[in-house]
Amino acid sequence: MKRILPTVAAMVVGIIVLIDFFVDVGYINLMGRLFVDWAVILAAFALILGVLNLFLVHFRRIRTRQKGWPYSIILILTLWTVLVLGLLDPAGPQGQSVRWIFQYVQYPLQAAFFALTAVFLLTAIYRAFRLQRGENAWFILAGILVLLGATAVGGWLWDGFASIREWIMNVPALAGARGILIGVALAVTITGLRLLLGVDRPYAE
Amino acid sequence: MIYCPNCGTANRDGSKFCNECGQRLTGAEGVRCPMCGALNRSGSVFCTQCGSRLIAVEAPAEAPAAPPAAPAPAGEEAVPEWLAKLREAAQREVSIGEEAPAPEQREEEAPAAGPAEELPKAPVFVIEEGEAEWVPPDWLSELRARSAGAAEEAPAAPSEPLTEAPAAPVFAAEEAVSEVPDWLQRLRAEVTAEEAPAPPPPGPIGTEAAGPAFPTEAAPVFPAGPEEIPDWLKELGPPPSEQEVIPPAAGPVPGLAVEEEELPAWLREAIGFGEAPAEAPAPAAEEELAGEIPEWIMALRPGAQEPTIEAPPEGYEGDSYTEGILAGVQGLLPIELPMAKPPAPEDTGSLLESVPAEDEAVQIFRQVMESRPPARRMPKPSRPRIGRVRLLSALVLIAIMCLPLLTQGQWFTGIARTVPDSVYAAYEAVEEELAPNDAVVVAFDFDPSTAGEMAPLAQVLTEHLMARGARVIAVSTLPAGPQVAQDILDRAAAARGGKSYGVHYVNLGYLPGREAGMRDFLLNPVGAARRDFVRGQPAADLPALQGLQGIQDLKMLVIIGASAQDVRWWMEQAAGLARVPMIAGVSAAAEPYILPYYQGEGRLLQGVVAGVLGAGDYGALSGSLVSTARVESLQWGLLVALIAMLIVAAVSVFTPART
Numbered sequence: 001m002k003r004i005l006p007t008v009a010a011m012v013v014g015i016i017v018l019i020d021f022f023v024d025v026g027y028i029n030l031m032g033r034l035f036v037d038w039a040v041i042l043a044a045f046a047l048i049l050g051v052l053n054l055f056l057v058h059f060r061r062i063r064t065r066q067k068g069w070p071y072s073i074i075l076i077l078t079l080w081t082v083l084v085l086g087l088l089d090p091a092g093p094q095g096q097s098v099r100w101i102f103q104y105v106q107y108p109l110q111a112a113f114f115a116l117t118a119v120f121l122l123t124a125i126y127r128a129f130r131l132q133r134g135e136n137a138w139f140i141l142a143g144i145l146v147l148l149g150a151t152a153v154g155g156w157l158w159d160g161f162a163s164i165r166e167w168i169m170n171v172p173a174l175a176g177a178r179g180i181l182i183g184v185a186l187a188v189t190i191t192g193l194r195l196l197l198g199v200d201r202p203y204a205e
Numbered sequence: 206m207i208y209c210p211n212c213g214t215a216n217r218d219g220s221k222f223c224n225e226c227g228q229r230l231t232g233a234e235g236v237r238c239p240m241c242g243a244l245n246r247s248g249s250v251f252c253t254q255c256g257s258r259l260i261a262v263e264a265p266a267e268a269p270a271a272p273p274a275a276p277a278p279a280g281e282e283a284v285p286e287w288l289a290k291l292r293e294a295a296q297r298e299v300s301i302g303e304e305a306p307a308p309e310q311r312e313e314e315a316p317a318a319g320p321a322e323e324l325p326k327a328p329v330f331v332i333e334e335g336e337a338e339w340v341p342p343d344w345l346s347e348l349r350a351r352s353a354g355a356a357e358e359a360p361a362a363p364s365e366p367l368t369e370a371p372a373a374p375v376f377a378a379e380e381a382v383s384e385v386p387d388w389l390q391r392l393r394a395e396v397t398a399e400e401a402p403a404p405p406p407p408g409p410i411g412t413e414a415a416g417p418a419f420p421t422e423a424a425p426v427f428p429a430g431p432e433e434i435p436d437w438l439k440e441l442g443p444p445p446s447e448q449e450v451i452p453p454a455a456g457p458v459p460g461l462a463v464e465e466e467e468l469p470a471w472l473r474e475a476i477g478f479g480e481a482p483a484e485a486p487a488p489a490a491e492e493e494l495a496g497e498i499p500e501w502i503m504a505l506r507p508g509a510q511e512p513t514i515e516a517p518p519e520g521y522e523g524d525s526y527t528e529g530i531l532a533g534v535q536g537l538l539p540i541e542l543p544m545a546k547p548p549a550p551e552d553t554g555s556l557l558e559s560v561p562a563e564d565e566a567v568q569i570f571r572q573v574m575e576s577r578p579p580a581r582r583m584p585k586p587s588r589p590r591i592g593r594v595r596l597l598s599a600l601v602l603i604a605i606m607c608l609p610l611l612t613q614g615q616w617f618t619g620i621a622r623t624v625p626d627s628v629y630a631a632y633e634a635v636e637e638e639l640a641p642n643d644a645v646v647v648a649f650d651f652d653p654s655t656a657g658e659m660a661p662l663a664q665v666l667t668e669h670l671m672a673r674g675a676r677v678i679a680v681s682t683l684p685a686g687p688q689v690a691q692d693i694l695d696r697a698a699a700a701r702g703g704k705s706y707g708v709h710y711v712n713l714g715y716l717p718g719r720e721a722g723m724r725d726f727l728l729n730p731v732g733a734a735r736r737d738f739v740r741g742q743p744a745a746d747l748p749a750l751q752g753l754q755g756i757q758d759l760k761m762l763v764i765i766g767a768s769a770q771d772v773r774w775w776m777e778q779a780a781g782l783a784r785v786p787m788i789a790g791v792s793a794a795a796e797p798y799i800l801p802y803y804q805g806e807g808r809l810l811q812g813v814v815a816g817v818l819g820a821g822d823y824g825a826l827s828g829s830l831v832s833t834a835r836v837e838s839l840q841w842g843l844l845v846a847l848i849a850m851l852i853v854a855a856v857s858v859f860t861p862a863r864t
Contacts (some may be wrong), residue, residue, distance in 0.1 A: 021781050032538040038724050040733070043718035047684075094691065094739045102653075102688045109653035110685075119598040122846075126597075126853045140854045147847040150818055152840050155623070169797065174804070177797040 007198040014196045055079060143166055208344060223280020284477070306771035314778045394833070411570060493706065624822045627803050631788040632669070632826045638786045643676030643760035644753050646730070648775055649681045649690035655767035655792060656689055661836075662790045662820040663690075663765045665695035667710075669827040670763065676749045677710035678730065679808045682722060682771065687738045688712040701830070706739060710747040714738030723778040727756040765790040776809050788812040790819070 013035050020032025058072035082101060089095030125143075129136055148154030149165020194200040207216045211228035228512055237246060238259060248260050279367035559567075639645065647667060651659040670677050677697075679690040691712050698704035706712075713734035716722035726733040730753050734744040746751055750757060762785050766772040772789050779785055787809060790797045793816030795807050803810040816825050821836035823829075 033725070033728060036721050036728075039721035040716075040718040040725050043721065047717060063579065092741055093688070099688070103692075106685070107653040107656065110652060111657050114654040114657070115602070118602065119595070122598045122601065122849065122853075123595070124852065126856075127851055129856075142849065143850055144854075147843055149852065151843040151847065153844050153847075159623070165626060170800070170804070173797045174800055178801050181798065181801060196236075199478075 003201070003204055006204050007201055010201070010203055011196055014192075018192075018196070051079070065186055142172075224730065239596075241586055310581065319357050347507045383611070387692070392502060420705050466636065597852075601845050601849050604841075624826065625815075625819070627815070628819050628822045629812070629815040630803070631666075631790075631814050632823060633809035634786055634788055635666075635669055635673060635827075638761055639673045639675045640672070640760070643673075643675045643750075644678060644758060645670050645675040645761045645763060646678045646680065646727075646759055647690075647763040648765060648771075649686045649693070650683055650764070650766035650768075650771040651689065651792075652683050652685040652767075658792050658817055659765060659767050659790070660689070660693060661817055661824075663693045663815055663828060664697055664700075665820050665824040665829045666763055666765065666788075666790050666814065667693055668700055668829045669823070671701040672698055672827065675760070676708075678749060678753070679710065680714070680726060682716050682719055682774075684715055685713055692738060707737070707742070708748045711747050712738040713744060720774050720778060723775055724782070727759075727779055727782055729755060745804045755783060759783075759785050761785065762787045763790070764788075767792045767795065769795035772799055773802075781810055786811050792816060793818070 016028065017032050017035050021027055023029075032062040056078060058075050060066075061072045062069045062076070064142065085097040085101070086093050086095065091098055092098075129140060145161065146165050146168055149163075149168075150156070154161035154165075191200070194203075206231050207218060207220050207232065208214065209216060209223035209226060209228050212223060214225035214330055216224050216225055216230060222229055238255060238257050240257040241252060241255040243252055243254035245254075245259060251257065252259055412805045444769070457482065518556055647663075647670070649663060650665075667677060675692065679687070679691055679694055681687050691834050694710050694712060696707075698710060704710060713726075713730070714737065716726050716733065718725065722733070731744045731750055734750075737747055756779060756806075762775065764772045764775045764787060766775070766789070769791065772791055776787060776789075779787060788811050789802075791813065796813065796815035799813055799815075800811070802808065803813045814820065817836055817839040821839075
């Protein structure tokens with residue numbers, strides 16, 4: 001019963017929501033929307049649980065003096081600071097204090113962190129070129145052509161670079177992307193069927 | 206057919222046990238070594254494991270009952286060499302060659318017997334009249350044929366004439382007579398003449414009732430039943446067919462015409478003369494079997510006697526016999542029981558010897574194990590040095606930041622650039638599909654980490670929507686998205702002027718549940734949002750949401766996402782509910798994965814704007830000047846990246862390849 005009940009519930013709910021996509025029957029649509037509402041509420045509650053779990057994990061790290069526990073102190077302090085400020089400010093998340101933190105702390109930090117990916121990409125390109133394989137030659141050629149077609153310098157040098165870039169993006173790159181998307185669609189279909197049929201039960205784990 | 210060696214019953218081929226008496230009909234094929242027990246192939250002379258000489262103990266898989274009363278095979282080659290020599294010596298001394306009858310004579314002297322078909326069921330030497338209709342088995346027929354041929358080719362039988370055996374056992378058929386060696390026939394005749402036992406009733410060989418044709422009191426009951434023979438004897442002895450062969454009776458061999466006392470003890474013991482020597486007592490556990498097993502067999506068992514050379518017997522002086530039947534025989538050594546004497550162990554000394562190289566290796570190993578490692582300071586892990594690649598990367602980033610400042614953002618904006626078709630299609634869709642006061646949902650699915658690329662794109666799109674007079678309804682499926690969206694909305698509203706929050710645009714905040722939240726919002730925007738993000742007012746009270754019951758009331762869906770997955774989820778949920786015009790603003794990295802939804806006949810997207818360059822193109826079309834500085838910076842960044850890529854490619858060409 002402990003395993004059968006969740007499986008039956010998941011299958012029934014999933015099938016009803018799926019049918020809701022295809023038919024226009026009153027009670028089916030009503031039930032489908034009801035289940036979707038439940039899912040949204042559960043997802044919001046899961047977010048709260050996630051925040052609480054994050055707090056408990058880092059609190060335990062501080063108490064047991066695990067490696068990197070000072071960072072856990074910073075995390076908990078910032079967590080409670082933003083939360084308290086958002087609750088105390090009558091404007092809520094759009095209050096001056098919260099917006100100031102967002103504008104001058106979170107925004108630059110995340111942007112700077114994301115900018116590091118440019119360094120990683122550059123080093124990865126260099127290491128890939130060092131291998132000196134045949135496909136790397138194609139890769140570097142395509143990269144240079146796309147850059148020339150994208151930059152104003154390329155257009156200033158020759159108008160054809162833009163057309164070459166568009167061809168590369170619309171033919172070879174698009175073909176690869178379509179293949180990936182088809183694979184993703186098939187995988188999603190199979191995964192959905194396995195969930196509906198009770199073959200996979202991630203909710204029971 | 207398989208005939209039981211115990212009762213003679215015919216069993217079907219492949220039978221393992223007798224239908225009548227349960228006797229095992231098959232056994233392990235091969236020769237089992239008496240010393241180590243290893244099973245060797247049939248016909249092997251020496252054991253493959255220990256080198257001991259083997260005695261064939263191959264069990265008859267489907268052999269019928271053995272030919273009767275033959276201690277050895279009928280052929281001459283089965284006679285041991287020592288016995289052949291003894292025979293020759295006996296022939297020379299006794300000179301009985303003139304009296305030895307030919308096989309034909311013996312056959313004539315044999316009592317009249319019925320036809321061959323009237324042989325008893327078992328190959329015994331006495332038949333009864335009641336069994337005249339017995340049909341001989343196949344094996345007996347074959348034996349007859351073989352015996353007949355052997356009788357024709359057999360040389361003249363040596364030694365004792367049959368005339369001296371008046372009470373010879375009754376041989377039922379001439380084939381049976383020819384099967385028995387001559388010397389054994391004479392032996393039978395001798396025994397019969399002396400003791401004249403009453404012929405036992407006919408029966409299968411091996412049973413008590415059908416015992417040997419001429420048993421004597423002195424002679425042990427032979428053969429013993431299979432269950433009476435110890436295991437060791439079964440392994441050492443001949444196969445059951447041979448075990449059932451009647452051994453030579455105790456007493457002197459008639460054909461040799463020598464007295465028992467004239468033979469050495471080892472020879473009497475080996476060939477079964479008289480009783481076993483008293484100095485070879487059987488173990489206590491086997492005393493009970495001593496009466497059942499012939500002593501000559503007991504003497505043959507391993508350990509019963511040491512295969513040592515005994516003291517010279519009587520009449521043996523120097524290296525030859527001086528008297529008796531063996532007078533003049535030289536070099537006659539005692540029989541060395543092959544199975545009783547284990548082979549000399551191989552010289553294993555060489556295995557224990559070591560070569561100098563091994564000794565040296567052992568010494569080195571010992572030194573290493575005994576020596577203590579020298580105390581040395583572990584080197585501190587050195588800090589990784591900044592490599593050329595990292596230095597190059599840093600220079601690229603610095604150049605990207607500094608060059609736009611130096612050029613004041615005027616170098617690249619003046620260069621004409623071809624607008625991609627997807628960007629132009631997006632602009633056209635906004636221009637054509639939207640009318641003033643139309644409700645447009647804009648999904649801001651990016652956070653501050655990607656805002657550097659996505660914010661200009663979102664801003665130009667939002668400005669254009671506001672310019673068209675549409676009501677912009679902002680949502681986000683990321684927790685940090687609503688804040689980013691609000692900044693962009695405020696800037697766009699400020700840029701276009703005359704736009705107020707709640708009337709011309711509204712921020713409904715975060716939608717939890719990803720796909721479920723998207724679907725829930727598209728089905729019922731007011732019910733899903735409940736309150737706005739900025740003021741917390743009920744969504745139903747906001748003028749921007751008036752008349753918006755569901756996706757069917759939307760005029761356009763604008764999806765601005767940094768990842769292709771977020772954009773795809775929105776498209777899937779919206780397309781499943783209604784046919785709403787959609788355009789997408791994505792990052793440059795996600796562009797290849799979103800373009801397929803734009804191209805083709807059944808396109809889901811009316812247009813795609815990708816990256817900062819797309820934002821610049823769109824801004825140029827819509828008249829937005831907000832992103833000019835960013836486009837200028839990006840152009841510089843792309844140029845530096847292009848140069849860096851060329852440098853890296855050149856370096857990689859002229860440097861050795863790394864595997």
